[in-house]
Amino acid sequence: MTLIDFETYRWDAQNCVRCSNCRWVDFIWMASLQFSKICPSSARYGFDAYAAHGRLEIALALANGELEWSPKVLEEIYTCTLCGACDVKCLRNVGLEPTQTLEWMRQKAVDDGQGPMPEHKAVAENIANNRNRYGTPNDNRGKWLRSDARPVQKADVLYFVGCNSSFKQQQIAQATAKLLNASGTEFMILGEQEWCCGNQLYNVGLVDQAREMAEHNLKAIEESRAKTVVASCAECYQTLKVIYPKLMGKSTTDLGFEVLHITEHLDQQLQNGKLKFTAPVNMRVTYQDPCRLGRMSEPWTHWEGKRGKYGIFDPPKPRRKGTYGAYDPARNLLNAIPGLQVEEMERRKDQAWCCGASGGVRDAFKELALWSARERIEEAKEVTGAEAIISACPYCKENFTEVITADKERLQTLDITEIMLQAISPEGKEAC
Amino acid sequence: MAILKEAYQALESIVGPEFVSDDPGIREAYRKGGYGKNRPALEGQALRPGCVILPGSTKEVQQILKICTQYKIPFIPIGCFGIATQSPKVPDVLSIDLKRMDYLEIDEKNMYAICGPGVIYAQLQAECLKKGLATEGPGCGVGATVIGNHLNAGVGPLEYRMGWAQRRMLGLEWVLPDGDIVTLGSTSLDDEDYFWGEGLGPDLRGVLRGTFGWQGGMGIVTKMATKLFPFPGQDLERTGISPRTGFNMPPHLMKWLNVFYNSIEEAAFAMHELSKAQVGMALMTAPFSWRYFSRATSKEDFHESWQEALPELKETTPYMMRIMLVGLAGPKQLEYEEKVVREVIGRVGGDVREGRPFDESWINNADAHRIMFPGGMETSMKFHFDSLDASIELAKAAAELKRKYTPPLLDDYGIPGWLQMGDFGHVAFCEILVYFDPTTDPNDCYQHEVGFVESVRQDLELKAYCGLQGSYGPEPQIIGPAYNNYHLKEKELQDIFDPLHISNPPRPLDYAYGIDLDIDLSPQK
Ligand SMILES: Cc1cc2nc3c(=O)[nH]c(=O)nc-3n(C[C@H](O)[C@H](O)[C@H](O)COP(=O)(O)OP(=O)(O)OC[C@H]3O[C@@H](n4cnc5c(N)ncnc54)[C@H](O)[C@@H]3O)c2cc1C
Ligand code: SF4
Ligand code: SF4
Numbered sequence: 001m002t003l004i005d006f007e008t009y010r011w012d013a014q015n016c017v018r019c020s021n022c023r024w025v026d027f028i029w030m031a032s033l034q035f036s037k038i039c040p041s042s043a044r045y046g047f048d049a050y051a052a053h054g055r056l057e058i059a060l061a062l063a064n065g066e067l068e069w070s071p072k073v074l075e076e077i078y079t080c081t082l083c084g085a086c087d088v089k090c091l092r093n094v095g096l097e098p099t100q101t102l103e104w105m106r107q108k109a110v111d112d113g114q115g116p117m118p119e120h121k122a123v124a125e126n127i128a129n130n131r132n133r134y135g136t137p138n139d140n141r142g143k144w145l146r147s148d149a150r151p152v153q154k155a156d157v158l159y160f161v162g163c164n165s166s167f168k169q170q171q172i173a174q175a176t177a178k179l180l181n182a183s184g185t186e187f188m189i190l191g192e193q194e195w196c197c198g199n200q201l202y203n204v205g206l207v208d209q210a211r212e213m214a215e216h217n218l219k220a221i222e223e224s225r226a227k228t229v230v231a232s233c234a235e236c237y238q239t240l241k242v243i244y245p246k247l248m249g250k251s252t253t254d255l256g257f258e259v260l261h262i263t264e265h266l267d268q269q270l271q272n273g274k275l276k277f278t279a280p281v282n283m284r285v286t287y288q289d290p291c292r293l294g295r296m297s298e299p300w301t302h303w304e305g306k307r308g309k310y311g312i313f314d315p316p317k318p319r320r321k322g323t324y325g326a327y328d329p330a331r332n333l334l335n336a337i338p339g340l341q342v343e344e345m346e347r348r349k350d351q352a353w354c355c356g357a358s359g360g361v362r363d364a365f366k367e368l369a370l371w372s373a374r375e376r377i378e379e380a381k382e383v384t385g386a387e388a389i390i391s392a393c394p395y396c397k398e399n400f401t402e403v404i405t406a407d408k409e410r411l412q413t414l415d416i417t418e419i420m421l422q423a424i425s426p427e428g429k430e431a432c
Numbered sequence: 433m434a435i436l437k438e439a440y441q442a443l444e445s446i447v448g449p450e451f452v453s454d455d456p457g458i459r460e461a462y463r464k465g466g467y468g469k470n471r472p473a474l475e476g477q478a479l480r481p482g483c484v485i486l487p488g489s490t491k492e493v494q495q496i497l498k499i500c501t502q503y504k505i506p507f508i509p510i511g512c513f514g515i516a517t518q519s520p521k522v523p524d525v526l527s528i529d530l531k532r533m534d535y536l537e538i539d540e541k542n543m544y545a546i547c548g549p550g551v552i553y554a555q556l557q558a559e560c561l562k563k564g565l566a567t568e569g570p571g572c573g574v575g576a577t578v579i580g581n582h583l584n585a586g587v588g589p590l591e592y593r594m595g596w597a598q599r600r601m602l603g604l605e606w607v608l609p610d611g612d613i614v615t616l617g618s619t620s621l622d623d624e625d626y627f628w629g630e631g632l633g634p635d636l637r638g639v640l641r642g643t644f645g646w647q648g649g650m651g652i653v654t655k656m657a658t659k660l661f662p663f664p665g666q667d668l669e670r671t672g673i674s675p676r677t678g679f680n681m682p683p684h685l686m687k688w689l690n691v692f693y694n695s696i697e698e699a700a701f702a703m704h705e706l707s708k709a710q711v712g713m714a715l716m717t718a719p720f721s722w723r724y725f726s727r728a729t730s731k732e733d734f735h736e737s738w739q740e741a742l743p744e745l746k747e748t749t750p751y752m753m754r755i756m757l758v759g760l761a762g763p764k765q766l767e768y769e770e771k772v773v774r775e776v777i778g779r780v781g782g783d784v785r786e787g788r789p790f791d792e793s794w795i796n797n798a799d800a801h802r803i804m805f806p807g808g809m810e811t812s813m814k815f816h817f818d819s820l821d822a823s824i825e826l827a828k829a830a831a832e833l834k835r836k837y838t839p840p841l842l843d844d845y846g847i848p849g850w851l852q853m854g855d856f857g858h859v860a861f862c863e864i865l866v867y868f869d870p871t872t873d874p875n876d877c878y879q880h881e882v883g884f885v886e887s888v889r890q891d892l893e894l895k896a897y898c899g900l901q902g903s904y905g906p907e908p909q910i911i912g913p914a915y916n917n918y919h920l921k922e923k924e925l926q927d928i929f930d931p932l933h934i935s936n937p938p939r940p941l942d943y944a945y946g947i948d949l950d951i952d953l954s955p956q957k
């Protein structure tokens with residue numbers, strides 16, 4: 001059975017006025033024709049079936065039995081990065097939540113034995129067999145650890161490393177650990193008890209398998225008695241903070257622990273004087289807001305009820321509009337680094353352009369993922385003249401890296417932890 | 433798909449396989465939407481198109497229309513699909529989505545922009561503001577395409593100063609339903625020159641547009657120049673996170689003045705006197721419900737606070753006139769205009785209060801669709817350009833009529849719409865809004881349609897210029913005989929320009945759903 005009940009959101013599909021706001025950057029913030037779009041799949045393919053409003057029509061037709069599944073319909077559904085921009089835009093004015101329906105369609109595809117895409121099934125199989133998305137033995141999960149990163153056995157803070165930084169871009173995990181040490185934060189890790197967070201499983205509609213991950217990780221966190229879980233990956237962060245409560249039928253506040261992204265935690269340490277950047281990093285950079293750290297990261301509030309005339313929720317349902325995403329911590333940190341010149345792109349914060357990697361798109365529609373990253377790199381170069389694009393999610397970095405390498409770009413890409421590591425004072429570095 | 437395979441292949445050879453599709457999912461996405469969605473009179477059965485195509489150039493549009501002519505394929509031009517008149521009413525249409533044609537060029541010195549049919553107002557405004565210029569975004573929001581909107585409506589707050597969209601049209605390039613190209617104004621003399629709208633000899637812009645246009649029934653405009661106006665855009669500061677984003681207005685150059693009245697007549701008289709003084713960038717009397725829409729955090733929040741406020745508002749019934757002042761030539765102009773406003777208000781009466789120097793609506797109409805916030809769908813019981821006196825009468829009559837159907841229609845009291853000056857006082861515009869939700873209450877739709885027909889009859893009694901009703905959907909045959917049988921002339925023109933009737937049939941003269949004939953007004957299932 002699907003986790004999302006389409007009947008709750010049928011009203012949205014029926015009452016989407018097709019204003020197309022969900023395809024565009026907030027009109028106030030729109031600063032040019034060139035960087036005016038916000039929905040990657042709509043911008044890439046053009047047909048409205050690849051925009052939120054078209055997908056709502058498709059959902060309605062599927063629910064009404066007026067449209068049959070086909071490979072093309074699956075493509076229309078799965079080429080969405082679930083970046084959440086359409087929710088932010090629609091909730092601003094019309095008040096609908098299209099991403100609930102976008103998620104429902106994927107869950108229905110799985111339920112009907114049609115989805116997810118073959119590439120997603122391969123990742124799901126890796127996770128089922130090895131508890132990580134890459135299919136390597138999970139007891140290698142702690143192998144990123146170097147002697148200069150010092151977790152402890154018991155601490156209030158648990159660092160949830162994530163598959164990508166555990167197995168692929170280990171330098172991000174290493175930088176995170178050093179920064180935690182340098183900011184005086186004692187932390188522990190789960191080692192092989194950490195399983196894939198399940199972000200992609202949930203996003204492609206594999207709800208049961210995602211719930212299995214949630215149950216295991218939540219139990220492991222509970223047993224660790226951590227008060228705070230820190231993630232350096234935006235996907236893990238959103239999964240722990242938003243998707244787990246959603247899967248478990250509760251609210252973020254009922255999790256029993258606090259979820260922080262590394263940028264939020266280090267910003268706190270910066271504000272209270274425990275983290276200092278003293279080594280200049282003379283570089284011009286721009287910052288990519290990861291969707292899952294920004295507009296999609298607002299806490300989840302469990303809601304049960306019904307919907308009446310004018311689409312009114314009874315009892316009132318809190319909407320997640322992207323207002324309270326974690327936009328400022330990363331900026332505070334970058335701006336505190338001596339010598340670093342931070343320039344903003346036109347599409348920023350809640351209006352950021354998705355790098356293209358998420359929602360299972362990088363696995364199943366690599367061409368779209370890279371196209372989206374290329375668009376962003378173009379914006380970074382043209383608008384800011386940056387030497388580097390900094391992100392706070394390993395998947396953004398991975399996607400940017402592939403384009404930068406293929407196109408032989410002079411622009412670099414770095415994870416925010418990597419640039420912060422360069423800025424730690426010599427004493428700070430010694431302390432690591 | 434019933435579009436012939438041969439025709440499909442010909443279309444594919446024009447745009448390439450990436451930009452044409454007969455996939456059911458893609459077609460489904462072009463069935464419904466826009467102003468009037470869920471109104472059977474406008475969208476009919478909302479059929480799936482037979483096929484969807486995304487041309488990238490004028491040449492491709494020409495070739496596509498030639499194929500349509502050859503195979504007698506009905507086609508629908510699509511900007512952003514902001515109006516339900518793009519829902520296919522006949523089977524096997526070709527929906528021509530023009531979004532790839534987002535060509536934009538601004539002539540800063542001569543203050544005009546040449547737009548392709550895929551360019552939306554927000555894009556144009558973003559580029560204009562950088563250059564100290566501006567366009568006028570329509571009330572439906574700046575997500576509308578510039579051409580789509582210029583061709584059919586084009587009403588927005590800055591119209592007071594910048595004029596109605598059809599009066600901003602300059603040179604243009606137009607592909608007739610048979611694929612031939614017509615260029616108007618100076619463009620007919622020189623393909624590159626869009627400066628002069630009139631040209632020599634008869635001016636076909638009236639044929640192309642008229643009051644509310646053809647709703648896609650006259651081929652496809654592939655390029656259009658529109659007038660731009662000076663505006664201190666570089667001095668605006670973008671601010672905020674969604675949903676609270678807006679421009680901080682430079683206090684030395686821009687100002688809001690809100691003036692409160694106890695009656696709509698007093699407010700209207702003040703608007704009249706102010707436009708005679710030729711001051712202000714925008715001038716409008718807006719309903720109080722708008723304040724509640726724009727401040728509400730959710731539908732639930734709106735309904736709760738609105739219900740709470742209604743009894744007192746109904747008692748006091750204040751009307752608020754808003755004036756935006758802009759010092760185009762500098763702070764001294766702002767000072768001067770403010771003095772004039774205060775002098776006029778001092779003379780005609782009204783309680784003036786200065787507004788916060790912040791704008792989320794009028795310069796870039798970013799929040800226009802908030803009017804959808806409280807209800808399901810919104811349409812207009814009145815949408816009229818008329819004299820100010822006639823507009824007041826119409827507004828009051830429509831408000832009375834609307835109360836007859838409220839509930840089930842949303843109770844938004846007073847004059848539930850806006851009244852504004854256009855063309856620096858030469859015309860008034862009045863729109864009375866109706867919120868209905870047939871998706872949860874089929875009776876809404878019925879009441880709405882009945883109210884609509886009564887409203888048309890009311891227009892005839894009051895001898896009002898029933899612009900919208902005369903151009904969209906089913907009313908022309910009621911209104912036509914009272915207005916020189918304009919609809920028959922329209923039909924004659926259509927026969928000349930589109931003899932095969934393939935350009936968005938059966939619009940704009942949609943007799944099949946005639947209200948006085950046999951329109952089915954029974955509650956929707
Ligand atoms: C809630 C709401 C409020 C609204 N309020 C206003 C308002 O205040 N002011 C206002 O002006 N409008 C208003 N509208 C109406 C409408 O959205 C706009 O007028 C706008 O023009 C739609 O723009 P579009 O780009 O979506 O055009 P479309 O809807 O795509 O096109 C409009 C018509 O023109 C045809 N067309 C489009 N492009 C071309 C072309 N290049 N060549 C030939 N024909 C073409 C189409 O076939 C269609 O019939 C409102 C709509 C809604 C939903
Ligand atoms: S913003 Fe909302 S109402 Fe507008 S087209 Fe998108 S989903 Fe529909
Ligand atoms: S979630 Fe992102 S990619 Fe998907 S429809 Fe919405 S804006 Fe487009």
